[in-house]
Amino acid sequence: MTENVREEAAGAGLCAGRVVVVTGAGRGLGRAHALAFAAEGARVVVNDLGVRPDGSAAAEAGGPAEEVAAEIRAAGGEAVAHGGDIATPAGAASLVAAALGAYGRLDTLVNNAGFVRDRMLVNLTEDEWDAVLRVHLKGHFLPLRHAAAHWRAEAKAGRTPRARVVNTSSGAGLAGSVGQANYSAAKAGVLGLTLVAAAELDRYGVQVNAIAPAARTRMTERTFAATMAAPTDGTFDAMAPENVSPLVVWLGSTASEGVTGRVFAAEGGRITVMEGWRPGPTADKGGRWTPGEAGEVARELLAEAGEPEGVYGAGVR
Template sequence: MSGICEGRVVVVTGAGRGLGRAHALAFAAEGARVVVNDLGVGLDGTPGPDSPAAQVADEIRAAGGEAVAHGGDIATTEGAASLVAAALESYGRLDTLVNNAGFLRDRMLVNLDEDDWDAVLRVHLKGHFLPLKHAAAHWRAEAKAGRTPVARIVNTSSGAGLLGSVGQGNYSAAKAGIVGLTLVAAAELARYGVQVNAIAPAARTRMTERTFAETMAAPAGGFDAMAPENVSPLVVWLGSAASAGVTGRVFEAEAGRITVMEGWHPGPTADKGARRSPAEAGETALKLLAQARAPGAVYGA
């Protein structure tokens, strides 16, 4: 029986471990040929001794699927371009890009070094932009040649990007930026047959195990609510042709729960029709805030 991604070629970044590995295996199980990208770095972004991308590709092939490994740095133009090239050279096409790569360098803001800020923004935000840019350029060329693709991009944000997270100013800013990038890309790329969505997952990975060590432990039996594999079915569906018409959306995915996130919408408003004094502006703001929905709590506050 064919899976919902039969015949599709899928690229997954940061696919050597955790969520990315789960996504790669899930796509392969649904018939996709997978390009498994991972730079093989540690939790803080420093180089590691092994090649997790090759291990995952081997795992897919051992199960009867098709996969190739890619170890390039997708936060560089060269690495992102070679990632798209790897799909085209290996399988002759590219249908889905899943941007997942990232790492943490957590600090309270007053202790956050510029290097830690730059490193996290580079991998999460630039590491989403560059693969997206190169994949989109390929799909635009295909569309202009009369071969409009059924293309999909799935970006990875976080609850930290939606609500903020204490001690993660760099990570929260990057993940919030990914939401903005997703909305712009969905609007710009629709004409070329490309749908762009984002997920805000919660699962037990290397990046979360220290933060949620007690609540995210794997159970002795039964449903493992925090297993990264729980997030992958939604990602696979978003990356498939079956998700036609769904674009510019952000989904939370955790355990068996899927939530469509509703972003900024105008709330209570007041228009004087003329300039206010600072005191008047403050009085009006307080009245409007009393009518407005309270924002969600910042994680860790």
């Protein structure tokens, strides 16, 4: 990856001249995204708080962001580190300010930061619920809000941007995941936020999309150790985080013009457009149903409908 950064830094690249912010970019998917953007000519603000996989403080706080930024600079690219907590108003504001202060502009925001505190629902504590929703959902909302305010001001000043936002959901947000009620709820919320932001910000030249990636990261390696282990025989590593980044880079570039309010699943070499909730079989009485009638027609409609996707980790439908 470092060699790719070096090769592309001197050339045009898909994101040449763009300034890209990536949250949670010290490791895993975020690191892969930051390096991939740099390889396509972007100047990158690398955000990472440097916490453990469960969000608890680590002695190396802030360190991973600078390590990735230094890796990009060593390869001939441009990057600065940001170690603030983007789930706080001050941290999110300083993130946008870091891009503007270092490079004078902001073109793309990739919301990626997160951690997990997995537990079965009946054992899930309120603190574990709040912590995960805070980093995943509030940690998307606040950077997006501050970036959007900047882009709106630019548009009103006659400098309509070609801005991009890439939010990070999950298969857990699309279908649920056993033992991850907090994480699933947060990632489902990211999807709703994406749809609203895409509708509201289009007038200001901002496109907003979301991805649901599957890759080997600190958040997944313990849960899916057997199926996500890196191959040792030189075959394609389907779970490498770098497989997801090309789509993110494209969505964050001007090449994605006209694509907004969409959700993409990305895993290995597969990209899927997720179509979400759509009206299925329906019945209209033209008046109020009795409970018995409502139940009868509901069963008839269910018989016509397709089977739902299985919840992750349930084993059976």
